[in-house]
Amino acid sequence: MQSMLHGKHMITTQEWTKEELETVFDTAEELKRQFGLGIPHRLLQDKTLFMIFFDNSTRTRNSFEAGMTQLGGHAHDLTPDKLQISHGENARDTANVLSRYGHAIGVRHTVFGEGNRYIREIAANSRVPVLNLQCDIYHPFQILADLMTIREKFGKNTRGLKLAVSWTSAPNYVRPISVPQSLVLLMPRFGIEVTLAVPPEFRLMPEIMAQAERNAAEAGAKFQVTDDMGEAFRGADAVIPKSWGPLVHTRDKAEGLALINQYPGWVCDREKMELTARHSIYMHPLPADRGREVTDEVIDGPHSVVYDEAENRLHVQKAVMALTMGGRP
Numbered sequence: 461m462q463s464m465l466h467g468k469h470m471i472t473t474q475e476w477t478k479e480e481l482e483t484v485f486d487t488a489e490e491l492k493r494q495f496g497l498g499i500p501h502r503l504l505q506d507k508t509l510f511m512i513f514f515d516n517s518t519r520t521r522n523s524f525e526a527g528m529t530q531l532g533g534h535a536h537d538l539t540p541d542k543l544q545i546s547h548g549e550n551a552r553d554t555a556n557v558l559s560r561y562g563h564a565i566g567v568r569h570t571v572f573g574e575g576n577r578y579i580r581e582i583a584a585n586s587r588v589p590v591l592n593l594q595c596d597i598y599h600p601f602q603i604l605a606d607l608m609t610i611r612e613k614f615g616k617n618t619r620g621l622k623l624a625v626s627w628t629s630a631p632n633y634v635r636p637i638s639v640p641q642s643l644v645l646l647m648p649r650f651g652i653e654v655t656l657a658v659p660p661e662f663r664l665m666p667e668i669m670a671q672a673e674r675n676a677a678e679a680g681a682k683f684q685v686t687d688d689m690g691e692a693f694r695g696a697d698a699v700i701p702k703s704w705g706p707l708v709h710t711r712d713k714a715e716g717l718a719l720i721n722q723y724p725g726w727v728c729d730r731e732k733m734e735l736t737a738r739h740s741i742y743m744h745p746l747p748a749d750r751g752r753e754v755t756d757e758v759i760d761g762p763h764s765v766v767y768d769e770a771e772n773r774l775h776v777q778k779a780v781m782a783l784t785m786g787g788r789p
């Protein structure tokens with residue numbers, strides 16, 4: 461149990477030790493229990509979180525705002541057009557000012573090559589914790605919720621569980637690569653054997669892959685890559701198939717969409733789920749592109765835990781906020 465997390469940024473789970481992350485899961489579990497019992501837990505009374513969303517959001521925006529209310533504080537729902545960011549005010553001035561008014565700053569900025577750099581600049585100029593609400597490289601709160609869900613379904617000892625992280629085809633827009641990158645970084649640290657399935661143009665950033673391999677080696681867990689979705693699914697305990705853009709290959713939107721269209725067979729359907737273990741769970745961070753990434757039969761079927769996974773966003777985020785914004789100074 462780690463008790464000195466006050467003031468710590470959450471930009472990537474890679475910067476948190478396993479012991480610190482265990483503290484997050486223990487706290488999330490306790491807060492989930494209290495939420496279920498209707499026990500007030502106003503651990504952040506009179507505290508303020510500023511949330512700056514450069515991109516749309518349903519889960520992240522609402523789970524953070526609801527979470528702050530439940531913790532007795534308040535979250536400001538901001539977009540660049542509500543701030544002087546729209547007139548060119550830089551990250552340094554924005555962070556210095558907001559961190560004098562409140563107790564944490566959250567940022568979602570997913571533009572490839574810009575988002576993480578912006579959040580790092582906010583953090584470098586903030587006196588209060590900075591929370592990554594998703595950037596171009598990482599989506600830490602999503603994968604904390606994912607791991608919390610896996611622990612709830614399979615138990616806290618996750619060593620040896622087989623997880624398939626697979627690309628899927630969804631040609632309506634080019635999605636960030638932050639979810640699969642965060643998954644391959646975190647899951648092997650908890651002993652989970654990850655197989656990443658990707659067509660060649662959809663590979664992840666080489667430095668993230670290298671770090672994921674080091675994480676797996678240090679934890680004694682297997683980390684494999686294939687270009688065959690079925691191979692990744694065979695015998696898997698959990699599958700997280702989702703779409704992302706070929707951003708490492710090209711930043712051209714039209715070319716990206718054309719590439720996504722080249723692989724229509726990369727869909728999570730009943731045939732793919734039949735390759736997995738009988739007890740397997742289907743996960744997706746949502747929003748899912750129903751009918752293209754996944755069939756209704758699967759996402760609404762007996763393997764699916766997508767709403768538990770979405771709910772756990774609330775609990776892990778409340779845990780990180782309570783520990784970093786409150787807790788022991």
Ligand code: CP
Nearest residue numbers: 517518519520745746
């Ligand atoms: N999974 C996720 O981050 O959802 P939103 O984009 O709706 O926040």
